[in-house]
Amino acid sequence: MANIGYMGRGSPHDRITELPEVLKLHILSLLSRKDAVRTGMLSTQWKDLWKRRFPYQTVLEFGTIYVSEDVQAQFVRQVNDFLVHYGNRRIETFHLYFNPGDRFERNVISWIELAVLCGVEEFYLNFSQGLTSCHPDGRLEYRRRRPELKEKIFKDNCLTVLNLHYCRLNRRFRFEHFPFLEILELHGVNINESMLERAVLCCPFLSKLDLSECMTLMAIKISGGPQLRLKYLRVVRCWNVDLIEISAPKLEVFHLFSRFPRMYLLYDISSLADVVLYSTVEQYWFHPNNWFETLSTFNHVRVLTLCNKAIQHMFGPGMFATVALPSVRVLDLSMPQLDDHDVMNIYRFFRQCYLPRLDKLLMQLPNSQTDPVLQQFNFDASREDSPDIPYMGLRVITISSFEGRMHHIMLLQFLLSRAIALRQVSIVLPHDLLLYSNPHRIINAVAELLRRSRAAGTATNLLLYPSQGRLAYFPLSVNY
Numbered sequence: 001m002a003n004i005g006y007m008g009r010g011s012p013h014d015r016i017t018e019l020p021e022v023l024k025l026h027i028l029s030l031l032s033r034k035d036a037v038r039t040g041m042l043s044t045q046w047k048d049l050w051k052r053r054f055p056y057q058t059v060l061e062f063g064t065i066y067v068s069e070d071v072q073a074q075f076v077r078q079v080n081d082f083l084v085h086y087g088n089r090r091i092e093t094f095h096l097y098f099n100p101g102d103r104f105e106r107n108v109i110s111w112i113e114l115a116v117l118c119g120v121e122e123f124y125l126n127f128s129q130g131l132t133s134c135h136p137d138g139r140l141e142y143r144r145r146r147p148e149l150k151e152k153i154f155k156d157n158c159l160t161v162l163n164l165h166y167c168r169l170n171r172r173f174r175f176e177h178f179p180f181l182e183i184l185e186l187h188g189v190n191i192n193e194s195m196l197e198r199a200v201l202c203c204p205f206l207s208k209l210d211l212s213e214c215m216t217l218m219a220i221k222i223s224g225g226p227q228l229r230l231k232y233l234r235v236v237r238c239w240n241v242d243l244i245e246i247s248a249p250k251l252e253v254f255h256l257f258s259r260f261p262r263m264y265l266l267y268d269i270s271s272l273a274d275v276v277l278y279s280t281v282e283q284y285w286f287h288p289n290n291w292f293e294t295l296s297t298f299n300h301v302r303v304l305t306l307c308n309k310a311i312q313h314m315f316g317p318g319m320f321a322t323v324a325l326p327s328v329r330v331l332d333l334s335m336p337q338l339d340d341h342d343v344m345n346i347y348r349f350f351r352q353c354y355l356p357r358l359d360k361l362l363m364q365l366p367n368s369q370t371d372p373v374l375q376q377f378n379f380d381a382s383r384e385d386s387p388d389i390p391y392m393g394l395r396v397i398t399i400s401s402f403e404g405r406m407h408h409i410m411l412l413q414f415l416l417s418r419a420i421a422l423r424q425v426s427i428v429l430p431h432d433l434l435l436y437s438n439p440h441r442i443i444n445a446v447a448e449l450l451r452r453s454r455a456a457g458t459a460t461n462l463l464l465y466p467s468q469g470r471l472a473y474f475p476l477s478v479n480y
Contacts, residue, residue, distance in 0.1 A: 033058075033092045033121050034160065058090055060115075063097030066130040076104050083114055091118040099129040099166075105147045112149075116157045126165035128188065146188075151177060160205075164189050175199040185210040193219045200224055212236040219243040222251075223267075231271075239281070260313060266297045273327075276305040280336050295323050295353075305332040308342040311349050324354040331355065332362040343407050347414065360396040361415070365408065394419040400428040404442035413449055425450065426463040 062082075064075045075098065094115045100108045115123070127147055150170040155177050162181060166188040173195060175181075181203040191199075191214050200206060200222055207229050211217065217238050222230060222245070230248050234255040235241065241258065247267040254269075255276040275298060295314065298304065304325065311333075335342065397415055402408055416422065427446055450462060 058092040061095040076107050091115050091120045093122040094120050095124045097126045097129055099127050100147055109153055113153050119158050121158055122161035124163045128166040175202045178203050181206055183208040186214055187212040189214055190216045192216050197221055206230055208232040210234045211238055214238050215240055217241055221245045223247040264294045272301055274303045275301050277310040278307045279309045300327050302327050303330045304328050308335045311345045322352050326356055328355050329357055329359045331358055334364040335366050338366050358391050358394050363399045365401040391419050393421055395421055395423040398426040401430050402427045404445055424461045
């Protein structure tokens, strides 16, 4: 029997599309915002129809720049008047950029409660108005107190997105009233380890977790078994985190931009495909955790981004062993600084890491005034006392901030001699170098390297171009 009313792409039995537009709009008004947006992919008749399912604006945005208390009071009156006239109509997305201080905190709480009653699905509450930028710990100008949010104001909500900036969660906040929450983003919020564990356990649909500048967070523990739906975890400048423990079989993305914790415990991360480990602060040199053991759990990672500090901790003091990263296709090495140890560790990394499927290598080099003195380490990039691993599938090499210094040339030579399938080399020259130096010297040096050191048996395309500037002879494309 035919599925009458079946709503499929190009279906001959798509009776719903044949309905009058007023009925289709009524159907869309019964769907959540996310599901309504998805109907736009059914056909051209459904495209953008979801935008007209309500005869009024359902995305509310309120915000102002801090000038004085009088301006703050005027802003509060304007928002109050607007919401009174808005009534109990549907609210889908609510944006607020405002710091109420002590005087207007009750007003803000009433706005949140009203939005919840109106079925709000996405909350973006930013209380960083007047934030002093030189204080990354989130201290507010004039030491204004952050507003406190109690969980009861979110009771019976339909939220799928909760984005909070610079507020305090009541110490009894347990995330018990967020049954539909899919995205949780906390920036400068006083969340602690137990609150975070409750958020993961009590939000069954949580798929994205973003934590930034949460200074009260000492440990990140993510676990929930096969039913855990978390796919994305991002940690930024949470300086006090000393432990990251993850058991999330559906986790696909893990980005860490912070001080590295003392310990990683990674158990079930079989879906992990994109990893960033990046830090620019001083780290503990003697780690109790073996970073190579951590790397060995990245069996399914396809995109790996590391900084020089991450590579440094992989080796640390003492011995190291070869590690295999069998699925990595894109390797991004971002080096905000590069000293003698870092240069040596880069060579170690390429010699000790087996990357059989590596297709693209991206390197961001720092601006340096001198070449590292590799001789003091008795280290030569061409020596053969450790196993050299050829890169069978490496086809693209891109190096940014390439200044043509000796260690830059040596590193490129090292890579060219092992990339047997290389097709393209892209060199990005610093803009300052183009202004005060002769770029043709670098062009000739790189071209000569391709002639002498290239392991690839087929033609390799060389691209050189500046990061800025309008020089007419760039980009240069040469086949070798």
